[in-house]
Amino acid sequence: MDITATPVAGGMVVTLQGEIDLYSSPRVRERLLGLLKERPSRLIVDLSAVPYMDSSGIATFVEMLQQVRKQQGALRLVGLQANIREVFRFARLEQVFAICDTVDAAMA
Amino acid sequence: MDITATPVAGGMVVTLQGEIDLYSSPRVRERLLGLLKERPSRLIVDLSAVPYMDSSGIATFVEMLQQVRKQQGALRLVGLQANIREVFRFARLEQVFAICDTVDAAMA
Amino acid sequence: MGPSSLTVIFPAEARWLAAIRALVEQSCLLTGFAEEVTYRVKLAVDEACTNIIRHSYSSRSGTITLDVEVGNGAMTFTLRDRGKPFSPEGQSDLPRELKPGGLGMPLIQQVMDEVEYSRTPGGENLLRMVKRLGRN
Amino acid sequence: MGPSSLTVIFPAEARWLAAIRALVEQSCLLTGFAEEVTYRVKLAVDEACTNIIRHSYSSRSGTITLDVEVGNGAMTFTLRDRGKPFSPEGQSDLPRELKPGGLGMPLIQQVMDEVEYSRTPGGENLLRMVKRLGRN
Ligand SMILES: Nc1ncnc2c1ncn2[C@@H]1O[C@H](COP(=O)(O)OP(=O)(O)O)[C@@H](O)[C@H]1O
Ligand SMILES: Nc1ncnc2c1ncn2[C@@H]1O[C@H](COP(=O)(O)OP(=O)(O)O)[C@@H](O)[C@H]1O
Numbered sequence: 001m002d003i004t005a006t007p008v009a010g011g012m013v014v015t016l017q018g019e020i021d022l023y024s025s026p027r028v029r030e031r032l033l034g035l036l037k038e039r040p041s042r043l044i045v046d047l048s049a050v051p052y053m054d055s056s057g058i059a060t061f062v063e064m065l066q067q068v069r070k071q072q073g074a075l076r077l078v079g080l081q082a083n084i085r086e087v088f089r090f091a092r093l094e095q096v097f098a099i100c101d102t103v104d105a106a107m108a
Numbered sequence: 109m110d111i112t113a114t115p116v117a118g119g120m121v122v123t124l125q126g127e128i129d130l131y132s133s134p135r136v137r138e139r140l141l142g143l144l145k146e147r148p149s150r151l152i153v154d155l156s157a158v159p160y161m162d163s164s165g166i167a168t169f170v171e172m173l174q175q176v177r178k179q180q181g182a183l184r185l186v187g188l189q190a191n192i193r194e195v196f197r198f199a200r201l202e203q204v205f206a207i208c209d210t211v212d213a214a215m216a
Numbered sequence: 217m218g219p220s221s222l223t224v225i226f227p228a229e230a231r232w233l234a235a236i237r238a239l240v241e242q243s244c245l246l247t248g249f250a251e252e253v254t255y256r257v258k259l260a261v262d263e264a265c266t267n268i269i270r271h272s273y274s275s276r277s278g279t280i281t282l283d284v285e286v287g288n289g290a291m292t293f294t295l296r297d298r299g300k301p302f303s304p305e306g307q308s309d310l311p312r313e314l315k316p317g318g319l320g321m322p323l324i325q326q327v328m329d330e331v332e333y334s335r336t337p338g339g340e341n342l343l344r345m346v347k348r349l350g351r352n
Numbered sequence: 353m354g355p356s357s358l359t360v361i362f363p364a365e366a367r368w369l370a371a372i373r374a375l376v377e378q379s380c381l382l383t384g385f386a387e388e389v390t391y392r393v394k395l396a397v398d399e400a401c402t403n404i405i406r407h408s409y410s411s412r413s414g415t416i417t418l419d420v421e422v423g424n425g426a427m428t429f430t431l432r433d434r435g436k437p438f439s440p441e442g443q444s445d446l447p448r449e450l451k452p453g454g455l456g457m458p459l460i461q462q463v464m465d466e467v468e469y470s471r472t473p474g475g476e477n478l479l480r481m482v483k484r485l486g487r488n
Binding site: 130131162164166168171173174194195198 | 366367369370373388391392394395398399402405406446450451452453455456458459462
């Protein structure tokens, strides 16, 4: 799992690369919680290089969403591959998260 | 394993797609032997969509090379991925086969 | 070709999950499942293993046995562990409120055609999941 | 993390080889092998399984057991079968003339850091192959 964070005007873009499962999600969680300590107004997570995500990944993003809401910030998920988008749909979380096609759309 | 054959001026281009191992190589062998019955002056095998090949694949091509030589034809292998090219090198067969970068080069 | 099965025995550790998924994926493709179905099946088996690691063994050491059976137009996955007993009643609905968790069992139910938990006389948990060809 | 190992038991049938390779591939990546090395290791294990199917069991039915051990900067693969006894002497050189075959054993030797055949008192063939991190 590769995680890179880039500050942008009004927030932070985090790019994840690799599969998210029980093995890798704790590291994703820790890193995102660390970034949220800086209270970015907007956290944009680019998932276009994530070919697999299980419920431990979704649980991680639910936790981030709750944290972001407490901080009155925003979380946007970007570039979900079709199979992963389906998992969000199965979980009935597709409307709960702000899901955008591109980083540009998420910054708008 | 997907195998498609296209007649071209002066020969036949065969495109293979998928991994070549003990499971799939018998089918590759049968198909190529069938095509060789038509005695093409040149058999061009496009391997650019073959991500894996083991020694049963190499053995198949050695057999085809022997057959083609008997028929006074030519066999050219095209588009070998780096890992597969290395297996030919390991087997000291890189110089034995006519290996070309592209189908165009193989037709020249 | 007729039915055939493979067995894999691995430590209840998250680091092996990627290898198990890769094995399941290739078995699905061998059976003739489409790629989207393969993804779902991979997910369901992964979720079941994750639950054994986290809940049955409570992240302590233990062994998981997975049988993968192909043939007859279906795949059957049987997971065995020696962790604590578990009854799945009431775990197959999605959570009502937003919370981080509670999705694994509903996902398994949504993907698989049959899901069956039992405790063997020998003291093993047994989870049997069937996915048939030609279904989503 | 410390060493850990996984065991897979499968029928000596070519259709399972893709699943075995996928498992080996993920185990290599987990260990930290580069992609080219991973390809070679996958190839070597595949060649060893292919030989068991074709030669040890002569394409008749039988079972193959593969142990994959990770950790301590190396991977160890142990293959067991109950086919006919085999002694590998003189099989590790490339063939001198052009012929379809005879490449499997030389490829295994070229890829692995250690290759060891033995026959167990229980009547099993045992092939142990070690690949160390940081080598080509
Ligand atoms: N294999 C298992 N062994 C013991 N308990 C389990 C097992 N699988 C699931 N459970 C129980 O069922 C609950 C719901 O599981 P699940 O839907 O996968 O969500 P989560 O694992 O996120 O809690 C778990 O919290 C756990 O209490
Ligand atoms: N596991 C095995 N059991 C029995 N005989 C074997 C085994 N592996 C290899 N051999 C013998 O060694 C020979 C060389 O093997 P190999 O280099 O893989 O080439 P090939 O399999 O193409 O003949 C085989 O032809 C076979 O006689």
